[in-house]
Amino acid sequence: MGQGRCRYCQKLFQPSKFQPRQAVCIESGCQRRRRTDYHKEKIASDPEYREGCRDSPRKWRTRNPDYWKQYRLKHPASVENNRRQQKLRDQKRKLCNLANNTSALDLKHSIAEVWLTGPGAEHLANNTLAAAQVWVIQTLTPGRVPVLPSCKQHLSGQAADSGP
Ligand SMILES: [Zn+2]
Numbered sequence: 001m002g003q004g005r006c007r008y009c010q011k012l013f014q015p016s017k018f019q020p021r022q023a024v025c026i027e028s029g030c031q032r033r034r035r036t037d038y039h040k041e042k043i044a045s046d047p048e049y050r051e052g053c054r055d056s057p058r059k060w061r062t063r064n065p066d067y068w069k070q071y072r073l074k075h076p077a078s079v080e081n082n083r084r085q086q087k088l089r090d091q092k093r094k095l096c097n098l099a100n101n102t103s104a105l106d107l108k109h110s111i112a113e114v115w116l117t118g119p120g121a122e123h124l125a126n127n128t129l130a131a132a133q134v135w136v137i138q139t140l141t142p143g144r145v146p147v148l149p150s151c152k153q154h155l156s157g158q159a160a161d162s163g164p
Contacts, residue, residue: 002015003015004022004023004025006023006024006025006027006030007023007024007030007034008024008025008029008030008033008034009025009027009029009030011025011027013025013026039053
């Protein structure tokens with residue numbers, strides 16, 4: 001097996017038997033230069049490769065650290081929109097956490113019917129998060145709920161033992 005001379009450090013080296021045409025020795029510095037040169041050459045000659053590099057978000061952010069700062073300054077409306085979206089995602093996560101929360105008892109067995117009316121209802125089929133809040137508040141002793149007279153008309157079922 002013949003020896004090769006490294007393209008970068010000019011030292012003689014033994015090419016790998018898997019890569020007989022190897023032109024660069026295995027020193028890390030030379031390998032790094034080889035990758036850098038390969039990258040430059042590919043970017044210059046291969047549009048698809050160039051596109052791929054441009055699409056790598058992490059590299060892109062490293063090259064443009066101030067981009068989002070500038071973007072936020074120029075597009076305040078979009079920033080506000082993102083903030084709203086993030087708030088929705090946070091609410092959704094909170095709801096998911098609540099469903100896994102063992103300190104809430106028997107929420108599944110609620111007999112309540114929940115109706116959503118208004119303009120939001122037509123989007124409900126496409127919307128995994130209905131913009132509504134249901135507060136479940138622990139009662140006092142069951143069956144002995146203190147009821148103010150003005151609230152009686154809202155009661156139904158078992159709690160309305162002195163019904164209308
Ligand atoms: Zn070398």
